[in-house]
Amino acid sequence: MTQKPVLAIQHKVSLSVGGIVRYRIKVNPSQINNIDTLQFRIRNCSPIYRNLTPASGPWKISVALIRNPDKTPVVPELVPSIGCAKDCRLDAKIANEYHNNDETHENDPGENEWELEVLSEMVLQPNWINITVELYAVPQKGVSLDLIASNNDDTNSNVVSSNSNSSVDDEGTADTADTKTGPQVLLPHLVSCDYKDTNEICGPxxxxxxHHENIGESKEQNEEEVxxxxxxxxxxxxxxxxxxxxxxxxxxxxxxxxxxxxxxxxxxxxxxxxxxxxxxxxxxxxxxxxxxxxxxxxxxxxxxxxxxxxxxxxxxxxxxxxxxxxxxxxxxxxxxxxxxxxxxxxxxxxxxxxxxxxxxxxxxxxxxxxxxxxxxxxxxxxxxxxxPLLGIGFEHPWVLGLALSMGCIGQTGKDLTLEDRSSKLKRxxxxxxxxxxxxxxxxxxxxxxxxxxxxxxxxxxxxxxxxxxHPPECALDHDPEPLLLAMARPGSVSNRILKQFSDRTSYANIENDMAVRFKTSTMMGIPKFDVDHFFSSEGAATQPKRSLYHNVLTSTLALLFPPVPKKAKFLSIADAPSPIVIVSHVEAEPGAAADVAKKIDEASAEAAAAEAADKSVHEGGIMDRNIMKESQSADSLITDESLESVPSLPSSSQLSSSSSAATIPKSRMDLAHLVAEGYHAEMDWTKIGVYIEHEAHVQIIVRRKWYNLDGWKCVQDLVERFDFT
Structure with missing residues (x-):
C-alpha cells in the first residue's frame, strides 16, 4: 500500500504577462533511501469563469519538470495550457537503491535534483493569475511518517526569499511581475529549494x-573598468x-x-x-x-x-x-x-x-x-x-489587409497595412x-x-x-504618410541612425510563416535565390511548397494546440534538426538616397491629392477593395535575382488606366517597393533565409524552449555569427 504523501514545500505566487518562476529542488543525500517519490502539484487558482474571457488573458499556465537540469538537456515532462481551476500532478521517482536502472544512476547526485518551471501564457492584458505550487514526499514502504518529519523543528521559519526589486536597482535588474515572497520549505532536512522569480530569470x-555609485568621481582605471x-x-x-x-x-x-x-x-x-x-x-x-x-x-x-x-x-x-x-x-x-x-x-x-x-x-x-x-x-x-519590414497585406489575401486597415488589431494593424496617418486620432x-x-x-x-x-x-x-x-514626439510623428514609409525615407531620423550600425541583418522564413511572408521580411527577396527552384525536385527543400490555405490551417492549429515533444528524449543542440540557411550580402545603392526620397515625396503628394479629389476611393485611410485586388496581382518590381540594383517604380499609368491615374493612390505593393528602396539606399544588408519544416514564425526564435526545438540551431547561428563583446 502506498504511503501517505507529506507536504514538503508550498508556495503561492501571482504571474502576469511574461511571468515565470523556477524552483530548483534537491533531495538531501542522507534521505534518498527514505523517500520513494516526489509529487509536484501545480494549480491554477483563477476562477473558472475566466475560461470564458480569453480576450482578457488567456488565463492559462504551462509547466515543465526537468530532471538533472545541469546535464545534457533532456526534454522534460510538459503540461501546457492549464486552464482556470485546474491542476496537474507530476511524479518523480527518487534514484536510490530501490530505483536504480539504466536511466537513473545513484552515483550521479544530479539524478535527485529537479527544476520545476511555471510560466504564464497570458499575453493580451496585464491581469494576474494566482497559482499554488506544492511538493509532496512519499515515504518508502516501512518508513514512518514521523521519521520523515522528525528533524523539522520550525516549519514556519524556512522561507526562501526572493531577491526581486520593484524597479531598476543598482545591479541593473528590471522589475518583475510576480510576488516577492519565496516558497515555504516545511521539511528543510529532506529537500532544499533554490527559487528564482521573473526578475532574476528575465531581468538584466x-x-x-x-557598477560604481559615483562614476564621475571614479579614477581613470575605474572608468576603463566599467x-x-x-x-x-x-x-x-x-x-x-x-x-x-x-x-x-x-x-x-x-x-x-x-x-x-x-x-x-x-x-x-x-x-x-x-x-x-x-x-x-x-x-x-x-x-x-x-x-x-x-x-x-x-x-x-x-x-x-x-x-x-x-x-x-x-x-x-x-x-x-x-x-x-x-x-x-x-x-x-x-x-x-x-x-x-x-x-x-x-x-x-x-x-x-x-x-x-x-x-x-x-x-x-x-x-x-x-x-x-x-x-x-x-x-x-x-x-x-x-x-514585416515592408508591411503586411500585399502578400496575404485582400480580406486580411482590409481587416487590419480597419483596426482589427488597433493602430498596429493600420501601421502594418501602410495606411495614411492623416486621420489618426490623438488621445x-x-x-x-x-x-x-x-x-x-x-x-x-x-x-x-x-x-x-x-x-x-x-x-x-x-x-x-x-x-x-504623453512622451515627447519626434520628427517621425508629424508626417501624414504611412509610418513604415516615413521610417524608411532616406534622410529620416530612423534611417539615418540605422545607417550608423556596423551591420544590418534580416532573418526570414522562406516558407511556413503565415504571419510574415518571405518578401516583406527580406525586403523583396534574396539575391540569386529562386523560391520556385528551391521547392522544385532539384531544390533543397525537404517538403513541397504548401498552399496558402494549408499554411493558415497549420499555423492556427500550432497556436491552439502546441505540439508536445516526447518525454525522456535526450536532445542537445547538436542533435536538434538543422534548418536550411541561405545567406546573401546585399550591397548598398550609392547615390540612390535622393532619388528614393523624391519618389516618396511624389507618392505622398499623389495620395494627398487622391484623398482630396475622391473621398469614396480613400476614405479615412482605407483603400478601396478593387485597389487592393489590383495590388495583389501587381508584378514584383524587385526580383530575387537582382536585388543589388533596385529598379525604378513604374508610373501610375502602368498600374491603372490613364483616366484614373491621377486619383488612385499608391497600392500596398507600390508602397512596399518604396519602403524597400528606402532601406536599400546607401545601406548594406545581410539577408538570411531560413527553412523550417513546421510553423516557423515562433520556431525561428524558439518562443518556448521545449516546444520549439526546430529553431534551436537558428538561435545558435545568430549567437555565433555576431560578436557581442
Missing part, C-alpha cells in the same frame, strides 16, 4: 565590476512577451559569459500594449533604454525629465517648451565618455513587430536626446527576425494610460485602482524617471 544583470559593456536589446512582437526571447537571451549570455562584457536587456514595457501602434510601442522601449543605460542621470537627461515632468503635472506649455529649448541648446554636440552604467556599445534584436518597433525607437532616441545617445554609445548590430492629454509609462513604473501601478495609479503617476514629477502621460 550587470557584472559586479560594472567602460566597454555591450548592451543587447531584445524586443518581442505583437501579442508577445519577453518570454518569447528568453531562450535567445540565455544563449547569448552563456556564449559570451567568459568575457563578462555582454548585458542582455529583454524589453517588457509593451506587455499587453502591442496593439496601440508602432509609435507608442517604440516610445516605451526608447524610454526604458534611456532609463536603463543611465542617460536620465546625466545633465541632459535630467533636463529632459524636467520637461516631461512639466507636461505630466500639467504646467504651462510655454514652460515646457522653454525647458525643451534649453535642453536642445545644452545637448548639441555633447558627448560623454560613458553613461553612468558603463555601456559603450548597443545591438538591437527584434522579432516580428519588434523589428519595426526598434527602427522607430532608434529615431525617437536620437530626437529626444538631440544626438547625445548615439554620439556616446556606438551602434553595432541591427538584427530582425521574421519582421486626450488628460487621459492617463498605464501603458504610457516605462515598465519600471508601470508594474508598480498594476495592482492599484486606476484612480490611485493616475494620482501616483502625476505626483512623481520630482524623480528622474520619464513618466509623462
Amino acid at each position: 544583470t550587470f557584472p559586479k565590476q560594472a 567602460n566597454g559593456y555591450h548592451l543587447v536589446v531584445l524586443t518581442h512582437g505583437i501579442h508577445g512577451s519577453w518570454l518569447d526571447l528568453l531562450y535567445m537571451k540565455e544563449q547569448i549570455d552563456a556564449y559570451n559569459a567568459h568575457h563578462g562584457k555582454t548585458v542582455t536587456f529583454l524589453s517588457d514595457t509593451n506587455h499587453g500594449g502591442t496593439e496601440e501602434g508602432i509609435q507608442s510601442a517604440g516610445q516605451r522601449v526608447a524610454l526604458d533604454i534611456l532609463e536603463f543605460t543611465g542617460y536620465n542621470e546625466t545633465e541632459q537627461g535630467k533636463e529632459l525629465c524636467k520637461s516631461l515632468s512639466a507636461v505630466a503635472s500639467k504646467k504651462s506649455l510655454s514652460k515646457s517648451e522653454e525647458n525643451t529649448t534649453t535642453l536642445k541648446k545644452k545637448s548639441r554636440n555633447t558627448k560623454y565618455s560613458v553613461f553612468p552604467r558603463g555601456i559603450s556599445k548597443i545591438s538591437i534584436i527584434g522579432h516580428s513587430l519588434g523589428g519595426l518597433v526598434n527602427i522607430y525607437m532608434l529615431g525617437y532616441i536620437e530626437d529626444v536626446t538631440k544626438g547625445v545617445f548615439f554620439n556616446t554609445i556606438q551602434p553595432v548590430h541591427f538584427i530582425t527576425l521574421a519582421t 486626450s492629454s488628460s487621459t492617463f494610460s498605464l501603458n504610457s509609462l516605462p515598465s519600471s513604473k508601470r508594474h508598480s501601478f498594476q495592482k492599484k485602482e486606476p484612480a490611485a495609479a493616475a494620482h501616483a503617476a502625476g505626483s512623481d514629477g520630482a524623480n528622474n524617471d520619464i513618466t509623462a502621460e
Whole structure:
C-alpha cells in the first residue's frame, strides 16, 4: 500500500504577462533511501469563469519538470495550457537503491535534483493569475511518517526569499511581475529549494565590476573598468512577451559569459500594449533604454525629465517648451565618455513587430536626446527576425489587409497595412494610460485602482524617471504618410541612425510563416535565390511548397494546440534538426538616397491629392477593395535575382488606366517597393533565409524552449555569427 504523501514545500505566487518562476529542488543525500517519490502539484487558482474571457488573458499556465537540469538537456515532462481551476500532478521517482536502472544512476547526485518551471501564457492584458505550487514526499514502504518529519523543528521559519526589486536597482535588474515572497520549505532536512522569480530569470544583470555609485568621481582605471559593456536589446512582437526571447537571451549570455562584457536587456514595457501602434510601442522601449543605460542621470537627461515632468503635472506649455529649448541648446554636440552604467556599445534584436518597433525607437532616441545617445554609445548590430519590414497585406489575401486597415488589431494593424496617418486620432492629454509609462513604473501601478495609479503617476514629477502621460514626439510623428514609409525615407531620423550600425541583418522564413511572408521580411527577396527552384525536385527543400490555405490551417492549429515533444528524449543542440540557411550580402545603392526620397515625396503628394479629389476611393485611410485586388496581382518590381540594383517604380499609368491615374493612390505593393528602396539606399544588408519544416514564425526564435526545438540551431547561428563583446 502506498504511503501517505507529506507536504514538503508550498508556495503561492501571482504571474502576469511574461511571468515565470523556477524552483530548483534537491533531495538531501542522507534521505534518498527514505523517500520513494516526489509529487509536484501545480494549480491554477483563477476562477473558472475566466475560461470564458480569453480576450482578457488567456488565463492559462504551462509547466515543465526537468530532471538533472545541469546535464545534457533532456526534454522534460510538459503540461501546457492549464486552464482556470485546474491542476496537474507530476511524479518523480527518487534514484536510490530501490530505483536504480539504466536511466537513473545513484552515483550521479544530479539524478535527485529537479527544476520545476511555471510560466504564464497570458499575453493580451496585464491581469494576474494566482497559482499554488506544492511538493509532496512519499515515504518508502516501512518508513514512518514521523521519521520523515522528525528533524523539522520550525516549519514556519524556512522561507526562501526572493531577491526581486520593484524597479531598476543598482545591479541593473528590471522589475518583475510576480510576488516577492519565496516558497515555504516545511521539511528543510529532506529537500532544499533554490527559487528564482521573473526578475532574476528575465531581468538584466550587470557584472559586479560594472557598477560604481559615483562614476564621475571614479579614477581613470575605474572608468576603463566599467567602460566597454555591450548592451543587447531584445524586443518581442505583437501579442508577445519577453518570454518569447528568453531562450535567445540565455544563449547569448552563456556564449559570451567568459568575457563578462555582454548585458542582455529583454524589453517588457509593451506587455499587453502591442496593439496601440508602432509609435507608442517604440516610445516605451526608447524610454526604458534611456532609463536603463543611465542617460536620465546625466545633465541632459535630467533636463529632459524636467520637461516631461512639466507636461505630466500639467504646467504651462510655454514652460515646457522653454525647458525643451534649453535642453536642445545644452545637448548639441555633447558627448560623454560613458553613461553612468558603463555601456559603450548597443545591438538591437527584434522579432516580428519588434523589428519595426526598434527602427522607430532608434529615431525617437536620437530626437529626444538631440544626438547625445548615439554620439556616446556606438551602434553595432541591427538584427530582425521574421519582421514585416515592408508591411503586411500585399502578400496575404485582400480580406486580411482590409481587416487590419480597419483596426482589427488597433493602430498596429493600420501601421502594418501602410495606411495614411492623416486621420489618426490623438488621445486626450488628460487621459492617463498605464501603458504610457516605462515598465519600471508601470508594474508598480498594476495592482492599484486606476484612480490611485493616475494620482501616483502625476505626483512623481520630482524623480528622474520619464513618466509623462504623453512622451515627447519626434520628427517621425508629424508626417501624414504611412509610418513604415516615413521610417524608411532616406534622410529620416530612423534611417539615418540605422545607417550608423556596423551591420544590418534580416532573418526570414522562406516558407511556413503565415504571419510574415518571405518578401516583406527580406525586403523583396534574396539575391540569386529562386523560391520556385528551391521547392522544385532539384531544390533543397525537404517538403513541397504548401498552399496558402494549408499554411493558415497549420499555423492556427500550432497556436491552439502546441505540439508536445516526447518525454525522456535526450536532445542537445547538436542533435536538434538543422534548418536550411541561405545567406546573401546585399550591397548598398550609392547615390540612390535622393532619388528614393523624391519618389516618396511624389507618392505622398499623389495620395494627398487622391484623398482630396475622391473621398469614396480613400476614405479615412482605407483603400478601396478593387485597389487592393489590383495590388495583389501587381508584378514584383524587385526580383530575387537582382536585388543589388533596385529598379525604378513604374508610373501610375502602368498600374491603372490613364483616366484614373491621377486619383488612385499608391497600392500596398507600390508602397512596399518604396519602403524597400528606402532601406536599400546607401545601406548594406545581410539577408538570411531560413527553412523550417513546421510553423516557423515562433520556431525561428524558439518562443518556448521545449516546444520549439526546430529553431534551436537558428538561435545558435545568430549567437555565433555576431560578436557581442
